[in-house]
Every structure is written in C-alpha cells, then in structure tokens.
Amino acid sequence: MKKPQDILTAPHEELEAIQLEGIKKTVIKCYENVPFYHKLYDEAGFDPYAIESLDDLAKAPFTTKQDLRDNYPFKMFAVPQEDVREIHMSSGTTGIATVGGYTEHDLDIWGDCFARGVWYADGGPKDVMHVCYGYGLFTGGLGAHYGGVKAGCTTIPMSAGNTERQIRVLREMGSTILCCTPSYAMYLADTAIAMGLDPKKDFHLRVGIHGAEAFSDNFRAELEKKLGYKVLDVYGLTETMGPGVAIECMEQNGLHLAEDHFYAEIIDPKTGEVLPEGEWGELVLTTIDREATPVVRYRTRDITRIIPGECACGRTHRRIDRLHGRTDDMLIIRGVNVFPSQIEDVMKTFPQVSSWYQIELTRRNHLDVVTLKVEPNxxxxxxxxxxxxxxxxxxSDRLKSALSVGLRVRIxxxxxxxxxxGKAVRVIDSRGDDQ
Amino acid sequence: MIKQVTVFLENTKGRLAALTRALADANVNMEALTIAETSDYGLVRIICDKPVEAVAALDGAGFRAITTEVIAVVVPNRPGGLADLLEKLDALDLNIEYGYCFSAKAGEAVDVLKVSDPTRAVKAIEDAGFELAK
Incomplete structure (x- = not known):
C-alpha cells in the first residue's frame, strides 16, 4: 500500500517532474488571479505561459516581503474567501504583518510537511508530541500540531507559557517529542534543573523539533546533553506556509526540503543571479501546489546553500544547510558583516559564562558601539x-579575532x-536613536 | 581565615536595598559591607555571622553570590596601627588584592585583607604578634 512517506525516497527526476508541473500551474494561477502578479509580469515582460523547464523560472521577477505587506490583507489570495479555511500572520515586528491563507488542501500538505520530522525520527502513533510553540496567528503552534496529528502522534497543544505546568506535563504525560523554539527548550531544561529535576531521567523525550530561530551546533549539543534527546532543526516561514518547508533527518546534516511542495533556488542577494549548487546565498522559494496564497520566487532573506550529494539516510529530497543567519538580521557593525551565531560560537568557548546573551547596538559620535551582555555561571x-x-x-579579544570588529563585553x-x-530577543538595535 | 560573601551587583536602582532585605529576611547579621564599584557593576563584600546561609538566601533571591576566604586581623585603633601590619606583609613581598577596615570595639579595629599567598601571610601576621579575628 502506498504510504505518504513513499515520496521521500522517490527518484529525483520524479520530484522534478512534479515541480515543473506544479510551477507551471502556480505561475499561471498567480498571473490570472492575483492582480499584483499580473502587473508585475506585464511590466517585467515575463510570459507566464512560456515555462518549459525548471531553469525558465529564473526569468520570473522576485516577490519580496514588502510586496506581501503592500497587498495586506487579502490581495495576494488566489482563491475566493469561501475556499479559505485558516489565516496565519507573521509577527510583524519589523512592520505590517504578512498574511498567509490556507485552503483545506493547504492545511493537509502543511501537516504532511511537518509530519516528515516525526517520520525522519521513525516516529508515529507510539509518540506523544508536546507542542509549546505559541498557538495562534504564529504558524509554529498549529503547524507542529497538524504535523503531530498527521503522523498519528498523541498531540498535546500546550502552547507557550506557564513553564512549571509544561514541566509537569512533560514528566507526567511521557512526551517523547518536543516542539518549540530552541531557546524555549533550553529555558524548560534550565528551569527543570533549577527545580531539582534531571530532565534526562524525569522526562521521556527522544526528539526535539526546534525552529523559528537560528541556533548553533554548540547550543544544540548543550540542549541534547541536558534533555537527553536528539534535536532536529525545522525551517519554514509564514509567507510560504510555516514550519516544515525543510526539516533535518536523524543524520543532522542539513534539512531535507519538501521538494514535492516547494522549489528552492539560491541566489546572490546583491545581483539576484541564481548560484550553482553548493554555494551560499539567499534562499528563494516557489510554492508548487499551494492554493490560497501561492508565491513565486519569494525572497526569504535567509542565507543557506543546497548541500550537494545524497544524504546518508537515503531520502532523495535535497537538503539546505543550517541557516547562516538572515540577510536582514545580519548586523553591519562599522561596515563589517556579523552574524549573531558567530558571536554565540565564540561565547560558548568560555565556561565562565552561560549561553544567554544579548547584543546591544548603539551609536556614539556616529560610531557603532556594540555591547555584548553575558551572564556569569x-x-x-x-x-x-x-x-x-x-x-x-x-x-572581547577572541571576538575581535573571529569577527574583525571590536565589541565591548559586559558581564x-x-x-x-x-x-x-517565543523568539529570543538577541539583538537590540538602537542605532537609529543617535542624533 | 574567615568567609566573606561577595555579590555581583549591577548598577541599577534599588538593587542594593533588595540585597540587604534578602539578608535581613534570612536573619543574617552583617558586621561590615563594602562596595567595589565600576561604571557598570559593583562587587559587594560582606562580613556576616552566617556566610553560607547568606549565599544560599541570595541565590534564592536571584543574586549571584559566592564565599571567599579572607584574612581578618585585629589591629590597635591608633595612628600607624595598619601601617605596622602592612609593612610586615610588604617585607615578605606579599601582594594585597584588596582590603578594608571596620571598627569592632573602641580600642581596636578589624582589617580584612585578600592577599596573594594567604598561608604565608597568616604565618607572618601571627609571628608579628597580631591577632586574627575568627
């Protein structure tokens, strides 16, 4: 009997055929149903009916977050309202929120995509999934929830907050899979330890599916040590669906893209040129079978690469590397590009300080001043x-040699x-306040 | 050697008051309190009757506190009392990391010293005829 997991090992040519078929339909549907795309393609002289190969997609103009904001709330929808079953919104911390719509079919593929994380961990109906991403407009909670249900797990919709109750449920309901942000997982672990528990023994976790914020290999190792489980990175964004666009398998060597639902390109963020496989650049996504809010060549601002070659797990879907920051949370300090993850990696080589940190950017006499706050152990x-x-x-010295920029360190x-x-506030940028 | 309590404190409003209240609630009686301050933070050093309980109480109240072994010496409360003591240590090339003084009784003061080599310092202080506070 055919199982939903079968597609994960389908020959790559089969996936490419699905992609080409889906992209052709998506581009035409966008052109015919979304005024934004109609205008965009007409102005760019792009013929939506002339796509013959996957490479042809590179001729289409990009879609940006600003485009989605400009069309708030429903102007990017390609189906009538009566076909929309659910709405989600991005957090909107950097401006107007962006809206994602889901038909029944869209919700089904979302569950299928997130469920792959469970399948990668050989999980299913024997697992109890504890979801403490926030439930609501944020895609984390319900995305993980649909995945848990789809994979047949007993799914506990904890949502965020009330840490002591989370810990009680983790102990008493025998949860085996934990879904939340990596920083919240660390917070749960630390709180449990402070309560005198040993989460390795008192919890029953075997897998954590953590995403919505970047975390380093060191951070992962510390989580795995404290909670006695294996951490899988999950990637996604409201603009294309939510968590599940790509998820790590147990090899922990890159995140398998759901290539039957998303087409990925890596571009040079400056020139917009598509880069060869293996090179680092900005991830650009096209939805293949999304009905309510399809996007074509959406610029994610996330920096990654397609990992060349096949994964040892035997699945054929190509992998993206763990994110190397975002083009828009990359810090430019006195002209030097700095990723918060680089700072974190340096900090973790000092046992005297804990893994919590915050970066404060201010401007004094028109010069950037960076203060890294760390807490003593x-x-x-x-x-x-x-x-x-x-x-x-x-x-400070070690940071200077790693980043080529001076930072002030404050204990x-x-x-x-x-x-x-929810999302950790790692960076406070008040450089705009300078007079 | 006696146990001193050292607390890492940020320079924020009300923090020192909260610290002393936490100690009061734990029924800790302080003999001395001194602050080494920098622009960003201060180190509060406390001599009290129950240092171990004090650290536990401060930990519970969200402070970062540790105990440190320091030397407490009784010196006569007169001009030159401290100079006599420090010259003995200087003659042995012992460095003083920090020190402070508090009066316990009318005729004598207690000096608290953190010294680079406490074992040698204690011997020198006792050989010189000074009394160590317990």
Whole structure:
C-alpha cells in the first residue's frame, strides 16, 4: 500500500517532474488571479505561459516581503474567501504583518510537511508530541500540531507559557517529542534543573523539533546533553506556509526540503543571479501546489546553500544547510558583516559564562558601539574586579579575532537578560536613536 | 581565615536595598559591607555571622553570590596601627588584592585583607604578634 512517506525516497527526476508541473500551474494561477502578479509580469515582460523547464523560472521577477505587506490583507489570495479555511500572520515586528491563507488542501500538505520530522525520527502513533510553540496567528503552534496529528502522534497543544505546568506535563504525560523554539527548550531544561529535576531521567523525550530561530551546533549539543534527546532543526516561514518547508533527518546534516511542495533556488542577494549548487546565498522559494496564497520566487532573506550529494539516510529530497543567519538580521557593525551565531560560537568557548546573551547596538559620535551582555555561571570566581575585567577582555579579544570588529563585553547579573517564551530577543538595535 | 560573601551587583536602582532585605529576611547579621564599584557593576563584600546561609538566601533571591576566604586581623585603633601590619606583609613581598577596615570595639579595629599567598601571610601576621579575628 502506498504510504505518504513513499515520496521521500522517490527518484529525483520524479520530484522534478512534479515541480515543473506544479510551477507551471502556480505561475499561471498567480498571473490570472492575483492582480499584483499580473502587473508585475506585464511590466517585467515575463510570459507566464512560456515555462518549459525548471531553469525558465529564473526569468520570473522576485516577490519580496514588502510586496506581501503592500497587498495586506487579502490581495495576494488566489482563491475566493469561501475556499479559505485558516489565516496565519507573521509577527510583524519589523512592520505590517504578512498574511498567509490556507485552503483545506493547504492545511493537509502543511501537516504532511511537518509530519516528515516525526517520520525522519521513525516516529508515529507510539509518540506523544508536546507542542509549546505559541498557538495562534504564529504558524509554529498549529503547524507542529497538524504535523503531530498527521503522523498519528498523541498531540498535546500546550502552547507557550506557564513553564512549571509544561514541566509537569512533560514528566507526567511521557512526551517523547518536543516542539518549540530552541531557546524555549533550553529555558524548560534550565528551569527543570533549577527545580531539582534531571530532565534526562524525569522526562521521556527522544526528539526535539526546534525552529523559528537560528541556533548553533554548540547550543544544540548543550540542549541534547541536558534533555537527553536528539534535536532536529525545522525551517519554514509564514509567507510560504510555516514550519516544515525543510526539516533535518536523524543524520543532522542539513534539512531535507519538501521538494514535492516547494522549489528552492539560491541566489546572490546583491545581483539576484541564481548560484550553482553548493554555494551560499539567499534562499528563494516557489510554492508548487499551494492554493490560497501561492508565491513565486519569494525572497526569504535567509542565507543557506543546497548541500550537494545524497544524504546518508537515503531520502532523495535535497537538503539546505543550517541557516547562516538572515540577510536582514545580519548586523553591519562599522561596515563589517556579523552574524549573531558567530558571536554565540565564540561565547560558548568560555565556561565562565552561560549561553544567554544579548547584543546591544548603539551609536556614539556616529560610531557603532556594540555591547555584548553575558551572564556569569555559578562557578565563576568573580571576587576580584580584576577577574571580571580579565574575562571581559578575553571574550572581547577572541571576538575581535573571529569577527574583525571590536565589541565591548559586559558581564551582567544572572537572569537579567530576558528569557523568551517565543523568539529570543538577541539583538537590540538602537542605532537609529543617535542624533 | 574567615568567609566573606561577595555579590555581583549591577548598577541599577534599588538593587542594593533588595540585597540587604534578602539578608535581613534570612536573619543574617552583617558586621561590615563594602562596595567595589565600576561604571557598570559593583562587587559587594560582606562580613556576616552566617556566610553560607547568606549565599544560599541570595541565590534564592536571584543574586549571584559566592564565599571567599579572607584574612581578618585585629589591629590597635591608633595612628600607624595598619601601617605596622602592612609593612610586615610588604617585607615578605606579599601582594594585597584588596582590603578594608571596620571598627569592632573602641580600642581596636578589624582589617580584612585578600592577599596573594594567604598561608604565608597568616604565618607572618601571627609571628608579628597580631591577632586574627575568627
């Protein structure tokens, strides 16, 4: 009998045929039903009826987040309202929110895409999935939920918050799969440990499917050590669906794209040229069978690459590498490009400080000033001012050689950096306040 | 050698008051409190009757506190009392990381010192006829 997992090992030519067929339909549907695309293609002289190969897609103009904002709330919808079953919205922290719509079919493929994370972990009806992404307009909660249900897991819709109750449920309901942001997983682990528990023994987790924010390999290793499970990175964005666009398998060596639902290109973010396989650049996504809000060549601003070659797990869907930051949360400090993940990697080489950090950007006399706030660990002997200054200097020196830019390091009181129950606020940029 | 409590404190409003209240709630009585301050943070050093309980209470209240072994010496409360003591240590090439002084009784003061080589320092101080506070 055919199983939904069969597509994961289909020959790649078969996937390409699905992609070409789907892209042709998507582009025409966008042109005929979404005024934005009609105008865009007419003005660019792009013929939506002339796509003959996957390479032809590169002739189509890009879609940006700004385009989606400009068409808020429903002008990007390609189906009538009566076919839309659900709405989600991006957080909108950097401007007007962007809206995603889902038909019944769209919800079904969403569940299917996220369920792959469970299947990669050989999971299914024997698993209990604890979902503490926020439920609501944010795609994390319901996306993971639909995935859990689709894979046959007993799915617990915890949503975010009330950490002590989360810990009680993790202990008492025997959850085996944890879905939340990586920073919240760390917060759960640390809180449980502070309550005198050993999450490795007192919880029953075997897999965590964590996404919505970037995390380093070191951060992953620390999570796995504390919770005694395996962490799989999940990627997605409201503009194309939500979490599940790509998920890691147990090899933890790149995230398998759901290539039967999304077509990925990597471009040079400056020139817009498509880059050869294996090169780092900006991920551009086209939905293949999305009905309500299809997008063609959507610029994600996420920096990754297609990993060349086949995965040891035997699945044929190509992998994207773990994100190397975003083009828009990349920090430009005195002209130097800095990714927060680079800072985190340096910090983790210092056992005296914990993994919580915050970067503050200010401007003094028109010069960028970067302050990295870190919290001391309990075993750090800070009795002398000299010891604190020395540690600050050592961290700062190592950052300087890793990033080629000077940062001021400040040790701050434990627990003074806010813990997030959603996305961690790692960077506070108040450079615009400079006079 | 006695146990001093050291607390890492950010320079924010009300933090020191909260610290002393946390100690009061734990029924800790302080003999001395001194602050080494920088522009961003301060190190609060406390001599009290129950240092271990004090650290536990501060930890519970969200502070980062540790105990540190320091030397407490009784010196006569007169001009030159401290100079006599420090010259003995200087003669042995012992570095003083920090020090502070508080008066316990009318006729004598107690000096608290963090010294680079405490074992040698204690011996030198005792050989010189000074009394160590317990």
């Amino acid at each position: 309990p075993d750090f002997d800070f009795d002398e001012v000299r010891a604190i200054e020395q540690l600050q200097r050592d961290i 701050v009181e434990p627990k003074s950096i806010p813990r997030s129950e």
